Structure formats: structure tokens, C-alpha cells
Amino acid sequence: MNTRIKFLRKNSGLTQEKFAERIGLKQNSIALIESGKRNISDQAILSICREFGVREEWLRTGNGEMYAPAPTNGLDLLAKEKKLTHGEYILIEKFVGLNPETRKRILDYIQEVSAALSADDIPADAPAIDCRESAESLHAELDRQLGIEKKEAAGESEAS
Known part of the structure; x- marks a missing residue:
């Protein structure tokens, strides 16, 4: 080597x-x-x-080609340029693979959460949030919405 x-x-x-x-x-x-x-x-x-x-x-x-193949799509180029981790790559890939309405709902939800977290009117004695439980509920909601989309898409393809 x-x-x-x-x-x-x-x-x-x-x-x-x-x-x-x-x-x-x-x-x-x-x-x-x-x-x-x-x-x-x-x-x-x-x-x-x-x-x-x-x-x-x-x-x-010493086996195989010396250089890795050049990125072939925009996401690969972005991943290389920004040195994305595998997890970041998958997150972006899955997000852009959603239909525009679902992406909009996700972004709206993130903005809503961000606004709530930055609000000055959060009481000092507000209960602590279990992040693991919150993440699990968000994941469940996203899975539910994706399931609805898949059913809708399957219905459209059957109707064709």
C-alpha cells in the first residue's frame, strides 16, 4: 500500500x-x-x-480501478461537495422522493415546532420533554402519512 x-x-x-x-x-x-x-x-x-x-x-x-467513478446525479455531487454522511444522504434522498404536498407538510411542521421552541411565552415550569418519545411519535406520524400516500398511489395505478 x-x-x-x-x-x-x-x-x-x-x-x-x-x-x-x-x-x-x-x-x-x-x-x-x-x-x-x-x-x-x-x-x-x-x-x-x-x-x-x-x-x-x-x-x-491494488485491485480494480484507481479512481472512484464520478458522481452521476445532483445528489451525488452535493454529497461529495458537502461531504455528507451516509445518514445525511439517505435523509435528503428520502425527503426529495416524497411528493411535494408531503414535503410541504413536513416543512410546515418543522417551522411550527421551531416557532414554538423559540417562543418567549414558554413557562419556566414547563414539563421536560422526552425526546425519544417525541421522535418515536414523529416517526409514527411520518410512517402513517407515507402509508396513506402508498395506498393512494396504489389506487391510482390500479385505476390506470
């Missing part, structure tokens, strides 16, 4: 110092990794893959 890291660094036209800076390591760590005197951490491997767009399998084993 050390030779592939050195190849990638040189192919990118970077000094050990600049390469290390981009992945959050020090120059001497890169020198030791490239010379095979130090093993590279999984975190550093993931940083290299993310920062330089190389495939983890190639970096670890």
Missing part, C-alpha cells in the same frame, strides 16, 4: 508536506508510511480516499 500512496501523492503533484496537510497528518508520518516503516490507520486511508477520489479497494490491495 505504501507504493500506491507514494504514487498517488506524486501523481497529484504534491509534496509529502502538502499531501499530509490535506489528509490531516504530519509530513514525517507520510515519509514513514511511504517507506513502509509505519502502517497507515484506517482513518487515514478513508481520508485519502475521500480527499483524492480513489477507491479504498485499490488503495488497500
Whole structure:
């Protein structure tokens, strides 16, 4: 793996110092990794893959294509640009997959909750909210609404 890291660094036209800076390591760590005197951490491997767009399998084993395929849709481009986590990607993907009316209801609800939380008239002795219970009830409501949409969509496709 050390030779592939050195190849990638040189192919990118970077000094050990600049390469290390981009992945959050020090120059001497890169020198030791490239010379095979130090093993590279999984975190550093993931940083290299993310920062330089190389495939983890190639970096670890030399198998397959060096570079990951370019993003093919807007969400993939956004995910790469903003370094979205897998969970953030799924949240956005599922949200934009909803019909416009459901998205509007969700946004309206979020605004309503936000306004209520920022209101100055919340009594000082207001009961504590069980966030887990609130999240579960929100999830149940969203599931209920999605179920209605699926039934409506199934009815439309049967009518066609």
C-alpha cells in the first residue's frame, strides 16, 4: 500500500508536506508510511480516499480501478461537495422522493415546532420533554402519512 500512496501523492503533484496537510497528518508520518516503516490507520486511508477520489479497494490491495467513478446525479455531487454522511444522504434522498404536498407538510411542521421552541411565552415550569418519545411519535406520524400516500398511489395505478 505504501507504493500506491507514494504514487498517488506524486501523481497529484504534491509534496509529502502538502499531501499530509490535506489528509490531516504530519509530513514525517507520510515519509514513514511511504517507506513502509509505519502502517497507515484506517482513518487515514478513508481520508485519502475521500480527499483524492480513489477507491479504498485499490488503495488497500491494488485491485480494480484507481479512481472512484464520478458522481452521476445532483445528489451525488452535493454529497461529495458537502461531504455528507451516509445518514445525511439517505435523509435528503428520502425527503426529495416524497411528493411535494408531503414535503410541504413536513416543512410546515418543522417551522411550527421551531416557532414554538423559540417562543418567549414558554413557562419556566414547563414539563421536560422526552425526546425519544417525541421522535418515536414523529416517526409514527411520518410512517402513517407515507402509508396513506402508498395506498393512494396504489389506487391510482390500479385505476390506470
